[in-house]
Amino acid sequence: MRNYDLEFLKRFSMVLGMLALITLGLILLASHLHGRIPPEVSPSAAARTQERIAPVGAVYAGDTGAAAQAAAAAAAAAAAASQVAYGGTTDGSVIFQNLCGACHSGGVGGAPTLSQGAWASRIAQGKDTLYKHAIEGFTGSAGVMPPKGGNPALTDEQVQATVDWMLDNLK
Numbered sequence: 001m002r003n004y005d006l007e008f009l010k011r012f013s014m015v016l017g018m019l020a021l022i023t024l025g026l027i028l029l030a031s032h033l034h035g036r037i038p039p040e041v042s043p044s045a046a047a048r049t050q051e052r053i054a055p056v057g058a059v060y061a062g063d064t065g066a067a068a069q070a071a072a073a074a075a076a077a078a079a080a081a082s083q084v085a086y087g088g089t090t091d092g093s094v095i096f097q098n099l100c101g102a103c104h105s106g107g108v109g110g111a112p113t114l115s116q117g118a119w120a121s122r123i124a125q126g127k128d129t130l131y132k133h134a135i136e137g138f139t140g141s142a143g144v145m146p147p148k149g150g151n152p153a154l155t156d157e158q159v160q161a162t163v164d165w166m167l168d169n170l171k
C-alpha cells in the first residue's frame with residue numbers, strides 16, 4: 001500500500017469511530033429520555049382493572065321499585081318547579097297577566113282596575129303599604145285582596161315587582 005492510502009485509512013477510521021461514538025451517545029440519551037416518560041396504560045388493561053374493582057352488586061328493587069323511584073324523582077322535580085311561581089320571573093306583566101289581572105283587569109270583587117282614579121288614594125298610602133297589602137292580603141271597603149293574589153308560591157320580590165308594574169301601567 002502506498003503511504004497516502006494508509007494515511008487516508010487512518011483518518012477515515014477515526015471519523016468512523018467518532019461517528020460510532022456519537023451514535024452510541026445519542027442512543028443512550030434517547031433511552032434515558034424515554035425512561036422519563038410515564039408509561040402509557042393500555043385501554044384493555046384499564047378496562048380489566050375497572051372490572052376487577054367494580055362493586056360486586058347493586059340494589060335491585062324490582063320493576064315496582066324502579067317505578068317508585070322514577071315517580072319520586074318526577075314528584076321532586078315538579079315540587080321544585082312549583083315552588084318558584086312563573087319560573088321565578090320578576091317581570092310584573094307576566095305575573096299580572098297570569099294572576100292579578102283576573103281581578104284587577106275587570107274590577108272583579110271590587111278590585112281597583114288599572115286606572116289612575118282607582119289608585120290615587122291608594123298610592124297616597126305609600127308604596128310600602130301597597131307592597132304589604134299585596135303580600136299579606138288586605139280587606140278594605142272595596143273587597144278582599146288575597147295574600148299574594150292567592151298564590152303563596154310567589155316570592156315577596158315577585159309581588160313587589162308586580163305592584164311596581166301595575167303602578168307604572170295606570171291609565
Ligand code: HEC
Nearest residue numbers: 100103110111122133134140141142143144145148149162
Ligand atoms: C281575587 C281577586 C284578586 C286578585 C287575584 C288580586 N287582587 Fe289585588 N286587590 C283585590 C281587591 C278586591 C282589592 C281592593 C281591596 C280593598 O281596598 O278593599 C285589591 C287591592 C290591591 C292593592 C291595593 C292595596 C291597598 O292598600 O289599597 C294592591 C297593591 C294589589 N291589590 C295588588 C295585587 C297583586 C300584585 C296581585 C297579584 C299578585 C293581586 N292584587 C291579585 C283583589 C285581588
